[in-house]
Amino acid sequence: YKMKPSEDYEDPADVLSIKNAKENMGDFKLKTAKDYTVPEHLRINAERKRSELTILESMIHEQKSSMNGSILRLRDLKIQTIEKMRSLVLELRLIQEALDPSQHRPIPPTPEKKFQYDTETLRRFQQEQENRVQTRPAVQEGGFGGFGGFGGNQPIAAKQSEILSRASSTSTTRSQRTRSSHRRLVPSAELSDLEREAARREEITHLYLQERLITQMNKLAGDFDAELRIVRHKKMRLDVQMKAADLRHITLFEELLLLKEFEKREDVLQEKVSDRIAELDDVKRRSEDFMEQLETKRKEVMRLQEKEKALHAAFLTALGEGNKFAAFLTRVFKKKIKRVKKKEVHGDEEEDEDSDEDSDEESTYESDDEESESEEGSFDDSVCPDNCSPELFDSVLQLREKRLDAEEALVEEKKTMDNLKKEADALAKKVKILEVSLKTAETELEAFQREKQQKLNE
Structure with missing residues (x-):
């Protein structure tokens, strides 16, 4: 009882299985459903449908070509079979000439003579007809009902008698030829035991050869019939497939x-979506570039701030402890001076402009010095005080110049960073607007695809 879980307990394995099923089961909506969304890889257009038609036509052509090849191969097999059977028939007839007519086996028909007839075939046909007539109920003769007065059965009887007479004459002629040849082969005198033994061996050999040749002929005919049945079945299956292919x-x-x-409406919507995607990608790329530049400027600002701290530390180190000119040197180091940026000049007036700039800088420094003197009394940072180390004073002036350079660079970097931040914010707003526009275009395209799918389902 203590091991019984609480009522709201859920097995972690079951929870994981349910989560996995929800994530991977997929959405199995019917294509006829109103909320069915056509997946992008299943969206069909005229070009894809045209390619499906081309593939179907190529498959139909391939199947028909294969069937034609089978028929041609069967035709070649028939020609080869006929040639082989003819040669075997000639060989069999030569062997049968040395045998007694009672020992002759019927020669199997060749494929091209399957529907031809001979005397034996006619005799069998006559016997079948007589048996069929005997099984019929007797019909009264005379009167118009039996057509007896007009001799209705006379033409059929005449034809049958003519066929029988022709067959009997043919068989009589053949038997006479066989007897004459047999009489020529057998001598009138009696044979000795050795001759009879040799004749018996020869007869057995001829009977074996006759049986073997007939077996070969039957095998050739059977193989051809088997191939014919295979091709016939293949043709029947192909007919069914071709009918289904025609419907498809x-x-x-x-x-x-x-x-x-x-197609035209779909192209317009698809082009709209593609344009939105391309524009959104371009804006995102530009935004990423600005963010990278902003990050670079931020690192540069941090580097300049670290440089300022390093300059202050270097000044304190150079000043040392207990320096009686510490206040004066600190004022010199921290004094702000307006400096004129040097401009690049070109041409022959370069030296004159440089001299003018030097004079302007000197006047600027002088004005700054005058202002500082007026504001701070007798403070003059251009003259080293008495008992003060000139090297220390020059070092402080150099550190001040470096500090001013770092401050100016820091101001420029912050200004550039602010401009980049404004551009990045503007691009971020534009990205949101384009995402909304892209979502709208995709919704329109999805609705169109659903409408097209419904038309195809009808």
């Missing part, structure tokens, strides 16, 4: 006509 071809063609009607 009609369906694809109707869908292609329908997609052509939607």
Whole structure:
């Protein structure tokens, strides 16, 4: 009882399985549903449908070509079989000439003579007809009902008698030829035991050869019949497949006509989405560039601030402890001086302009000195006080120049950083606007795809 979990307890394995199922199960909506969303990889257009038609036509052509090849191979096999059987028939007839007619086996028909007939075939046909007539109920003769007065059965009887007479004459002629040849082969005198043994061996050999040749002919005919049945079955399957392919071809063609009607509208919507995506990517790229520049400027500002701190530390180190001119040197180090930036000059007037700038700088420094003297009394940072180390005084002036350079660079970097920040903020707002516009365009395209899918489902 103590191990029983609480009512709101959930097995972690079950929770994980449910989460995995929700994430990977997918959305199985019917294509006919109103809220069905056509996946991007399943969206069809006229070009894809045209390619499907091309693939179907190529498959149909391939199947028909394969069937034609099978028929041509079967035709070649038939020609080869006929040639082989003819040669075997000639060889069999030569062997049968040395045998007694009672020992002759019927020669199997070749494929091209399958529907031809001979005397034996006619005799079998006559026997079948007689048996069929005997099984019929007797019909009364005379009168108009039986057509007896007009001799309705006389033509059939005449034809049958003519066929039988022709067959009997043919068989009689053949038997006479066989007897004459047999009489020529067998001598009138009696044979000795050795001759009879040799004749018996020869007869057995001929019977074996006859059986082997007939077996070969039957095998050739059977192999050809088997190939013919295979091709026939293949043709039947191909007919079913071709009928299904024709129906599929009609369906694809109707869908292609329908997609052509939607193609122009779809191109406009797709172009709108593509333009929004391209513009959004461009703005994001520019925003990323500005952010990288802003990060670079931020690092530069931090470096300049560290440089200022290092200059202050260097000044304190150079000043040392207990220096009686510490206050004066500190005022010199921290004094702000307005400096004129030197401009680049070109041409022949370069030296004159340099001299003018030097005079301007000197006047500027002098005015600054006069202002500082008026504000701070007798303070003069251009003259080293008595008993003060000139090297220390010059070092302080150099540190002040470096400090002023660092401050000016820091001001410029902060100004540039502020401008970059404004540009980045403007681009961020533009990205949000473009994302909303892209979402709207994608919604319109999705609604169009749903409408097109519904038309295809009809």
